[in-house]
Amino acid sequence: MSPEREQLPPRQREYEDPDERVRPLPKILGAVIVGMFAWGAWYLAGSTPELDATLGDGRTAAGFAVAPAGAVSGAQVYVGKCAGCHQANGAGVAGVFPPLAASPWVTGSEARLVQILLHGIQGPIDVLGATYNGLMPAWKSLSDDEIAAVATYVRESFGNSAPAVTTATVAAERQRTAGMTTPWSGGAALDTIQ
Ligand code: HEC
Incomplete structure (x- = not known):
């Protein structure tokens, strides 16, 4: 120190x-x-981006594809006018919006499906064992081509497999119920359509 x-x-x-x-x-x-x-x-x-649509809400790029000028894409009409309620995968929302997948209203009579789309539904309807009582809007403002395309799309998607609906069928159904101004009052009324 x-x-x-x-x-x-x-x-x-x-x-x-x-x-x-x-x-x-x-x-x-x-x-x-x-x-x-x-x-x-x-x-x-x-890593590669995950492209498998089953992991998301079922939408694929095809649903958003722009159809060539003049042609109507049923997928596009569906995404724009229906998917908001019936969901992109057609499964609906339990108790609120009925499923289109496996629904006999979709895959059964074409005339009945077209009538549902033209005038909508307000009243009880039984879909795959569950009763819905909501409001299905009328789509008569869409053209015959658009209704035929979306009807065909729902009949061929979500696991459904039913013949296409033609524009001529839609035109004939529109003519047949031209005077109708209120929606179909439910499943019982729709069952009377031949
Ligand atoms: C605002 C919601 C909404 C939109 C949009 C809508 N729907 Fe519906 N849809 C309903 C409801 C609610 C019902 C059941 C009606 C009832 O309970 O009376 C129904 C019923 C149906 C049915 C008969 C029942 C079944 O599940 O099979 C079909 C077919 C159908 N809709 C197809 C379509 C198609 C195709 C479009 C697009 C063009 C569409 N809907 C758009 C709400 C909607």
Whole structure:
């Protein structure tokens, strides 16, 4: 100890406690961090975007495809006018919007399906064992082509497999009920359609 320091009162004469200034990162931790970055980079580089529509809400790029000028796409009409209620996968919403998948109203009589689309429904209707009592809007503002296209689309989608509906059928059905101004009053009324 230097002579000057020895002159100091005991408390000031003490040296500071030693203090470790640099604390290097343990090598193993450094290796783990570098390893995680490397794994992340490898994972991002190697992953492909998930294109399987069954993992989402069932919509695929086809549903949004723009139809060639002049042609009407049933898928496009469906996405624009129906999917909001009946859902993109045609499963509906339990208790509120009935399913179109496997529904006999869809795959049965073409005339009846076209009449549902032209005038809508307000009143109880039984669909696959459940009763719905909501409001199905009328779509008579759509053209015969559009109604035929969307009717055909729902008959061929969601696992359904029924013959296409022609524009001529829609035109004939529109003519047949031209004077009708209120929706069909439910399943019982629809059952009378031949
Ligand atoms: C605002 C919601 C809404 C929209 C939009 C809508 N629907 Fe409906 N739809 C309903 C409801 C509600 C019912 C049941 C009516 C009832 O309970 O009286 C129904 C019933 C039906 C039915 C008969 C029952 C069944 O499930 O098979 C068909 C077929 C149908 N809709 C097809 C369509 C198609 C095709 C479109 C598009 C052009 C469409 N709907 C648009 C609400 C909607």
